[in-house]
Amino acid sequence: MIRRRVARGATGVAVLLIAAELAGRTGLVDTSLLPLMSTVLARAAELVADPAFLADVWGTLIVWAAGLLIAVVIAVPLGTLLGSLPRAETATRPLVEFLRPIPSVALLPLITLLIPDDSAIKMTAVVYAAAWPLLVNTMYGLRDVDPIAKETMRSFGFGRLAVLARVSLPSAAPFVLTGVRLATAVGLIVAVSAELITGGTAGVGAFMIRAGAGFRTDLVLAATLWAGVLGLVANALLLELQRRAFRWHAATSGELS
Amino acid sequence: MSAATTLPPAEVTKRRARGGRLSALVTRVWLIPVVVAAWEIGTRQAASAYFPPPSQIVARAYELWFSGPAAHLFLTDDALGDFLPSLARLFGGWAVACVLGIGLGVALGRSRALAGYIDPLVEFGRAIPPPALVPLFIVIFKLGTEMQVATIVYGVIWPILINSIDGARYVDRLHMDTAEVFGMGRAQRLFRIILPAAGPKIFAGLRLSVALAVILMVLSELVGSTDGIGYQLSYTQMNFDLAGMWSVIVLLGVLGLVLNASFLAVERRVLSWHRRARQTT
Amino acid sequence: MLDVVNLRHTYGQGPSAHHALGGIDLKVAEGELVSVVGPSGCGKSTLLRSIAGLIEPTDGHIRIRDGHVTGTPGDLAVVFQDYSRSLFPWMTVGENVALPLRRRGMGRAARRAAAAEALAEVGLPGAEAKYPWELSGGMQQRVAIARALAYRPTLLLMDEPFGSVDAQTREDLEDLVLKVRELHRMTILLITHDIDESVYVGDRVVVLTKSPARVAGELSVDLPFPRDQIATRELPAFVHLRAEVGRLVRAKEPLPPFHASQQA
């Protein structure tokens, strides 16, 4: 089962890589502009042995993970609150919807003005961007709870909080976790993008600036590749968590067997 | 209450409806003036050139965009030249992302084999920052609209895709069994069962993507663009036009607000069954 | 104990409004078991949900132990008609049953023991570790019953609680309810479609009219206790009572039609 999943995934990746390599070899794309896939892979492999790059990856990881954690700690309770208090939701909706489409990248200079610390700046940007999918998914998840399940709790005399803790949240949990998966990717994107803009002492984005300024597209793409791999690994971990924690969800909603 | 008893019943309900609508409006918007006032006071107190008060921002926005001739709906040439292309890219990119995201998402959600092959690529792809892909896009697409739309699609598609996969994968088992038993064809199952059942989740993804589309519109206009709201943003930044920059930010927020409100109106119609079925009485 | 006065409930508003309850008066004494019968769609579940405080009456009021009901009264348990949706799929059967016992201030072990006992009583010994979706329909229904009984409420509302089990199990469950009520002095309101059952378990049978529901009639069931599935059902008084209830129920058209005009 798992072996087959891995085999299929590997096939998919291989097909893409070969297609990209062929596009370069056949002249479909200009190799003076875009290096061959094999070149990028070779650079990516070399980077693993480059302590400077590893320090960059570490820097990004810290910003990403911490930002994500803070976003979860803020947005999930907030989403829970807004999802279970319709009045609060209607009142704050204009504010939320006003803030949501403002690119954290556009806010970066302003954040920079207020916060002197380099990684705190990037973390703030990550939190800002990652909070929205968490908030929206938590709210939608809470709204999707079966009313009979809630009424069952209420009929036993449980208060709002107990209903929330024992029914609404568990029932919404799979959807919240989907939100976490979305936020994880968004967080990585913003962490790297913020580094691409403000630079910093360490970070995959800062590495990309150095590589770009040295006209080394091969290195830029190799670093991009690693960013993708980071996201892939994080998602795989979350998916495994989802599979383990939410067996009931797959069973009752008929995930394909 | 006592006044109501003297009125004919029809009149009472009408009044209630009117009063209801007014109070509904109040509950919906009361926070806005509060926040704006707090912002005005806070920024005046701080008196930092980098954080101009909203009144100053609005004045600058008026000067930049809304002081045009009546024939152009008071929009200036700058506004027309920047808003229209931006909105075109925004909607174009979002529409493409919706079609691709929902289509691919449902396919991946319902086919374990296909998902097996493509899932890692999806997970890989969505972890890559769109700005990092610009070197790739600039080779593949033509600079300008083509590349901008590609950037928007690339950035916006993921929440739609992920939520569509999730929604399509987890349809109530008994719903699918019922469809199976009544021998519903593929198309019917797709349009009558899977899409409506996945609807709430797909819409959650779409709602996320609307705001994201605005963000990516801005990002896409930061490279090689000669017009658009994003270009305006970077131009005001380069010119140290701080009130102008804030105007663009506020404009983006307002744009998102409007888009989201229209989106919710659509959602309320399409998902009315869901809202009413899930209401706790 | 329970006093329902001129209770009305209307779903929706305007032209599509539906009058489900058309003024119901009902008194239930402490420790009494009242069966409620009535045609499908007449408003029985609506009545039960109103008493449980889950929906707000459009008019009239409900008093429990002298207090007006607003919200859910304390010390209440409900077995919902849609039992499968009232079990929580993320909890095992044992956890589902034990959950409300937290409100009784019971420790973990005590909760577990009580849940196991209740499950055994409904014929599901050893099922604690299973998940609800691993059980058959009838077994799920019994889990819902076990949850309500284990809670030992003073007021128990049951909405067709034995509809999905076989005849033998049904009889056993009926006797179980009678036994538990006896032991713990519960007040019970039981909705059923089975006229025999309504007489067998009830101290009193209340018959509702078709929608909008009103009380069509009431019958006191003065059959001796303890009741016995064979002996009691053979009593002439039982046969007479069930015929009486049948007559009351059947005093209307063959099928309770759903009139578009009712919606006005």
Place this chain on the structure above:
Amino acid sequence: MLDVVNLRHTYGQGPSAHHALGGIDLKVAEGELVSVVGPSGCGKSTLLRSIAGLIEPTDGHIRIRDGHVTGTPGDLAVVFQDYSRSLFPWMTVGENVALPLRRRGMGRAARRAAAAEALAEVGLPGAEAKYPWELSGGMQQRVAIARALAYRPTLLLMDEPFGSVDAQTREDLEDLVLKVRELHRMTILLITHDIDESVYVGDRVVVLTKSPARVAGELSVDLPFPRDQIATRELPAFVHLRAEVGRLVRAKEPLPPFHASQQA
């Protein structure tokens, strides 16, 4: 028509596996109505889902009209035990009933008319525009029945289809099923807990043992047609048959226990 040979089904694997079907043999002739009774949790729904091709048998096989069943046979309708979850909440009741009729190549108007007719037949005239969640439990169940009947399948599987309706409606629905079968020559497998019902509607009654289910016995019901709710039930043959079925069902322990040891 339908031929089930040594059908086995096991849920799960390893130590927590549960043997639901322990080798079932069953033949249903064209146009026959077979009632299935058996204790709660014995495996009736599992049998029905296997025949419908929704779960794959662990062993044995199913033949329909000479063809092995893999997947769902064509021209089939099912009324699920969990009717409320089998209705689509995003469609009105009318749309729910009309939906499968698309496969019959019917036009929009014809579909609508057929749905309206079927709804009227189950006692829900004029309910087309409502949504399932605006209906009572029994009404939802009747919508599911209307959907199956309107489809006019050659094979109809029903899992406790009348469990949530009142006695009067239940009788009417029983007669409706008999009438529709007569008119359209359907083959019907009907799971029920009501022994009287199993005899009243069946050409044959199949009794299953407790889990893992096997066939405990079969009885041919040679009561005359058309059947009549009062006259038929008074026939000595009816009384005898129902006693026979009762005897077969009761041939086991009082409550069908759920043994932890069964799970091995």
Place this chain on the structure above:
Amino acid sequence: GSDTSSSNTGGGLEKTTINIGAMPIADVAGLFIANERGFFKEEGLTVNAKIIKSAAEAIPQLHSGGLDVAIGNYFTIISATERTPDKFRFVADIYQSKPDVFQIVVPKDSPIQTVKDLKGKKVSVASRNSIAELAVANSLRTAGLDPKNDVEWVPIAFPLAPPALKNGDVDASWLTEPFLTGVQQEQGARKIVDTMTGAMADFPIAGWVAMDDWTKKYPKTMAALQRGLLKGQQIAAADRKAVEKVLPSYTQIKPEVASVINLGSYPTTLTPARIQRVADLMFEYGYLTKKMDVTPLLAPLPQ
């Protein structure tokens, strides 16, 4: 660390750790030479070089204190001085143009031969309202074209310009090293003009900049920094090999490219007269609304 404590070697410095923002380009070679050879250590300073993408993005970081000093190109800082309430101080010079360091190039088979042919064409510059625009505008005007109306300006960062040029998205690009060498070697791109001639000859490009408050608060630290920087700068000015050697340590430029690229010069003094040229030219081309005296922008040089 010990941010403000004066160490033994500190000699009464107000601050011993300095965050300095540098772009990964040849201009800042002097800084890295100084750091590598321990010139700052000798002054009792710890200097952290942070990579930044552009000088404009350093301004908010200077403002917040995230950076103490940053590379600031003269054009941007002068422009910011006019338009924002911020006061800046250049503490040392960094880079000055030499012939062929900034050129306008066109694709190999382009019909464009001279600057005149750029009329109505798309020209890419690293960013709008910058020295890039000024340099190209100067060349255009010299060739008799009107910079405002005769070309379409397309802002494209240097690393992205080569593919845009190759794909025909733009007709010409204003480039510097290592991209100049890159496009010439790999795409056969052709130079049509060296923009650093005439009014732009030996033009000041960038200097180290700090906020005015900062220079007042940390005068000794600033002097120490200036001394360290100067030593590095002197080596960069005198020894091209030293620059080539240090470049790969803070950029990803391949060593073989580093050895062939055109470098500007590394000035070791900071005189108002030279910097005034920038402000004057900016005013002439309309990038400043008023004439500006740059003297207050320059910090006193160390003794």
